[in-house]
Amino acid sequence: LVGATPDEVVVGNSITVNIHTLIGTFLDELLAGNGPEREEMARADGEWDRSVEPAVLVNELDFPSDHYAIRAQLRQRGIDPDEKLRVVESRDGRTIDPRDIEAALEAHDDVGIVWMPTALYRSGQLFDVERIAAAAHEAGAYAGFDAAHSAGAVPHAFGDVGVDFAVWCTYKYLNAGPGAIGALFVAERHHGLTPALAGWWGHEKATQFEMRMTYTPADSAGAWQIGTPPLLAAAPLEGSVELLREAGIDRLRAKSLALTDFLIALVDDRLPDVSVGTPREHGARGGHVALEHPEAERLSKALTDRGVVVDFRPPNVVRVCPAAPYTSFADVLDVVDEIEAVLESGAHEAYATGAGGVT
Ligand SMILES: Cc1ncc(COP(=O)(O)O)c(C=O)c1O
Structure with a gap:
């Protein structure tokens, strides 16, 4: 590895x-x-x-x-x-x-x-x-x-x-x-x-x-x-290393890049208020995508309550990590649907900011 x-x-x-x-x-x-x-x-x-x-x-x-x-x-x-x-x-x-x-x-x-x-x-x-x-x-x-x-x-x-x-x-x-x-x-x-x-x-x-x-x-x-x-x-x-070995790190990387490409394309296409803070070239990005939004903290809380496991990193980043071994392209689409629904409805505004702790 x-x-x-x-x-x-x-x-x-x-x-x-x-x-x-x-x-x-x-x-x-x-x-x-x-x-x-x-x-x-x-x-x-x-x-x-x-x-x-x-x-x-x-x-x-x-x-x-x-x-x-x-x-x-x-x-x-x-x-x-x-x-x-x-x-x-x-x-x-x-x-x-x-x-x-x-x-x-x-x-x-x-x-x-x-x-x-x-x-x-x-x-x-x-x-x-x-x-x-x-x-x-x-x-x-x-x-x-x-x-x-x-x-x-x-x-x-x-x-x-x-x-x-x-x-x-x-x-x-x-x-x-x-x-x-x-x-x-x-x-x-x-x-x-x-x-x-x-x-x-x-x-x-x-x-x-x-x-x-x-x-x-x-x-x-x-x-x-x-x-x-x-x-x-x-x-x-x-167990986990055995599974990764079986899948092969090169195949995992290829899938990870395809998943993050798909996520970035959907965000560009459907979420005008969200920017991608992660470099776009394959050689310059790891496995997660940083979505930037001024209400990132509230957004991440609203997503968590909707079953989307993301995390917030101050000041304005929601990290989305489509882990390659078990995340599907349909999962990525669901996440973007949820983000769009939250932002369009303003559901995140019901959440407080600044509570701290692990998100
Ligand atoms: C890049 C990086 N370095 C260091 C740490 C600290 O790790 P630990 O709590 O296992 O010491 C973390 C934790 O998430 C991390 O993401």
Whole structure:
């Protein structure tokens, strides 16, 4: 599904915890003077050389939890996140132009980690992982990705395109259900590092139960597991991943694009007050479509009450995700019928805004 060897992928923890441990691990590497083309960095030897404190490059449309975790990891190493979390801005409020990532790398030679999503959570813009990884490496930085919005929907080749590490969840396109366990990728060339959040479940498997007081990391991505995995949150993957494998990620992607093409065409044709905030080119969009409307919050509540499972993302986005394994073209048509009916009748005006919570 993500283009990795079995040793490079493991389930464990949650996305946010996996960001903590992976960003922490690779910051430690940078501070120790290691990293792509970073031999010139002074070895830390217990004292960090402030002039080479590594920065992490992110973007302003990221899922907020990523920034919280990265800021925390910088802080814990005595690095000021206000200075060293470098944020690429969006030109249009919906997407990130890859040229702006490259320009930020040109402008700042302290970037040690480029951390980007594979697909943006709000607009659904799909990033060019290979291009970003190449730019990061050329700048002497690691390339890490949050693949929450593409793993299981879009084929990836993390190993082949040089990704250093990545995280994703299994409760979106991997269909393991709410609260299901997280997953991560660490390229084989980094196996053997000591994770920032070390725990006994990441210990070398052959000797894990010898209960030694010293930690020997597993020689695989398994080292980034921490404690006992929540088996009830992992078990559904046995079924869901098998189904995805049987369907085939390329066929799922083809159907997903056909479903979202159909949705976009219907919206263009029938919903004049709704705009599509997702890029239209196939290569630039993931599996969901962002419908923009000034009353997006009320609209999403009205749709939910009519049995249409969408969600609202402030300020004006209703995310519609026709998951390929089980959504039909007739379902897409029904959703557009419902949106049209709600907006034409004004039914959404009966709903309050600002109640918060998960939608
Ligand atoms: C892109 C992205 N990153 C991170 C997270 C946080 O995931 P978790 O709550 O599993 O830590 C989410 C949650 O939806 C997300 O969509």
